[in-house]
Structure formats: structure tokens, C-alpha cells
Amino acid sequence: MSDPARAGGAPDPTPRPATRLVHGGRPDPRAGAPLTEPVTFTSTYVQDGPVSYARFGNPTWTAFEDVLGELEGGSALSFASGMAAVDAVLSLVPQGGTVVAPRGSYNGTVAWLREAEASGRAVVRWVDVADTEAVLAALPGADLLWVESPTNPLLEVADLPALATAARALRVRTAADNTFATPLGARPLADGVDVVVHSATKYLAGHSDVLLGATVTRDDALLQRLHTRRTLGGAVPGPMEAWLALRGVRTLAVRFERACANAAVIAQRLAEHPSVRRSRYPGTGGIISIEVGDPADETGAIAEAVAATTRLWVPSTSLGGVESQIERRRRQPGEPTTTPTSLLRLSVGIEDVEDLWADLAAALEAA
């Protein structure tokens, strides 16, 4: 934090998230210091300092980690991608251990777990994460409960406090992928979750120009183990990537607020649209999923046609950027079959909502 006393007022002991996003992770405000953290390009450091080699640490990573850690309420570590962070956390499961995981998780996480199942690395108990009773029933004897909320792309919402409390009582470690909610929408550590995972590629960096991941935890032993995983796995971010994410996260509050406001308007209109068979929107956030066309059509032809017809909504995978994106999820080869073939995932950007609606409505009409 920069020194609030400089502004003349009494320091606020608990700056709110939008303030922390702007002021966290700044260089010390000594006379002549740069206001923003520079990109530190180096592979090594002169010996006897706090960090000896760039695979162990980098000041540009630290600045981004400080901002995210403050927001989530723990200590963050940045990784080369969201999947590198997912891999680091899942790697903590002991050989032959048991993971309870949502059937509808992000397809990369599902693929990781399926491979672990196939190789005998881990046992997976697949659950519907919105069915709290079912998740609780799957917990006894497990090593890790993985939660994603809302899930990608079915937007199912988990009861995080109930699940975290029950898991803790059973000594089951909990991890939450908070990519969709962002720390502005949910703070899983405060709900009792042990470790949060982010694809910072999405809302945190927010401009569809960088891959980055992160973990956040309050547990020092866990932090140490994750740091070791990062160092030995070598999935470290480039300094430029960390800097782009740092620059992007400064505006998270305004971007996310606009994306959510746009999404709420569009979700309401989609829910009433005659061409939309089903729309899913958890009432908050910037992602909407809709189903269009014949559910029995394996090719999802109508959904494909809609995504091909929009002009502003970019047909592309990924989400959370300033640009609105549209994708028929089952195009992705690894997408779980729990995702309907006719499902389109909409990542609502920060453009003018009426322009977005006109474009989407025209494409729905045409298809």
C-alpha cells in the first residue's frame, strides 16, 4: 500500500477491494521511486540477497501476488498458467489418494483428474457440486475436495461455507477454483477453504493477452509445498506476463462491475427469448450459458451458426476479457459430456450493452 497519511486523511485500516486493487503491490513510496512496479527481466541475482535465482522468485511476480493475496486474504503464488496452478494443487494429493471433484469442472481440470484415474495416480469421486448432500456423502476418507463455483460452463453454484466446514471436520483439504467468481464475487478462504486457484488469464488479467495462474492460501505449510512444486515443476510465469496481469488487475473492479451489469441485462433478455431453449445465469458474474436449437443434434448446428454470425461477440474459447466472447463449448475435444451439445457460453465484455444485445439478437434471429 502507498502511505495513506500522505493524502492527509487518517489511514483506513481496511481498504475496500477496489482500493486494494489499485494500491496493492506498489514499490515503496520513497522519493524518486517508480510509482509502478517495473518488469524485472533477469534470470539470476547477485548472491546473498533474498532470492538467488529467477525460478525461485521475481519482483514483478511478487507485486502481482501481493495484490491478489490482499484481495483473497492469503498469500498468493503466480504460475505460468491456470493449469500450472491446478496441477500444483492436485499434485499435493498423495499417490493413490482420493479426490472429490465436480463432474462439470473446467475441462482441463477434468482431463487432469481423468488421466490420474486412468494411471492409478488417484481415485476420483465425481459429484454434482450444487448437490451439497451428495458432496458431503462423498467426503469421508477423501484427501482433497475440489470445488469450482460457479462451474464452467454449467454455472452451478456450490455452498462453499457448508462444504469447507464439513471437509475441515473430516480433515479433507479443500481447494476452490475462483476463476469465474473472482475475489470480488467470492472469497473462499474466508469460507474456510484451504487453497484458492485462479486462471489469471481470465478476469484478473482481463485483456485476453496473457496466460497466468495463481494459488492463494493462509496455510504456511501449504504455501511452502506449493512454492516447492512451482520451483521444481518449473511452471513459472515470465516477468512480462506477470506485469501484464498486474496492469490488468488494477482495473478489475471497474471491468467486472461493467461485465456483470451487462450480463444481468443480457441474461434477462435471453431468458425471455423465443429461440433460447434454456439459459443459465447464476444471478451474478459475467458469464451466461444458453442452449439453442435441437438438443438431439450432436453437431450443435444452430449454436455453431449463432457463434459464426455475431460480429461483436468473438467466436473464441476463453473468457473474462474486455471483449465479449461466444463459444459452443462442445467444440473443445476434452469437454465433458455433461455439457449439452447445443450449449453456447457467453463471456460478456465491457462494450455498450445495447450494441452487444443487438448483435446477439440478430444472430439468434438469423439462425
Ligand SMILES: *Cc1c(COP(=O)(O)O)cnc(C)c1O
Ligand atoms: C481457463 C480456466 C482454467 C485454466 O487456466 P489457463 O490459464 O487456461 O491454464 C482453470 N479453471 C477455469 C475455471 C478456467 O476457466
